[in-house]
Amino acid sequence: MSVDIENHWQLRLDRCALHCDLFFAGSNAVTADGKLVMPDMVGNRTAAITFGPRHVVICVGRNKLTTNVATAMERIKNYAAPINALCHTNMKTPCRKTGHCLDCKSPDRICNSWTITEKSWPKGRIRVVLINQDLGL
Numbered sequence: 442m443s444v445d446i447e448n449h450w451q452l453r454l455d456r457c458a459l460h461c462d463l464f465f466a467g468s469n470a471v472t473a474d475g476k477l478v479m480p481d482m483v484g485n486r487t488a489a490i491t492f493g494p495r496h497v498v499i500c501v502g503r504n505k506l507t508t509n510v511a512t513a514m515e516r517i518k519n520y521a522a523p524i525n526a527l528c529h530t531n532m533k534t535p536c537r538k539t540g541h542c543l544d545c546k547s548p549d550r551i552c553n554s555w556t557i558t559e560k561s562w563p564k565g566r567i568r569v570v571l572i573n574q575d576l577g578l
Contacts, residue, residue, distance in 0.1 A: 455485035459493035466490060467577055469521045470513035471501050476559050478513035480522060480552030487556035490567065497567045502576025510557060518542035521578040522552050
């Protein structure tokens, strides 16, 4: 299935997020030293976090805290991504069936772009709010 990027309404809305003053998002994992680790299907979330909005707020539940990038990737590939794929009933990825990442080449793959954010520039542009509850994937 081909998508007309210029006329697809969801993609047009996603592009608008790059121009906003305040962007709220979540991260799939946060390492003990503060790195944000996340995959994205289209890249709209990761693009807005790395560049665009004047201010970014990342809300993270305690269940997403990991020791390092390797355990963050493991958490995402073997838990968050497969469950996220299950939430989208139209997705036909192998991880929906196996419950773990197979580094697939599926056209429905939801983890096409990976971002590891170590710092914010300019300083203070990205703020992380840690919530002492298990929240999201």
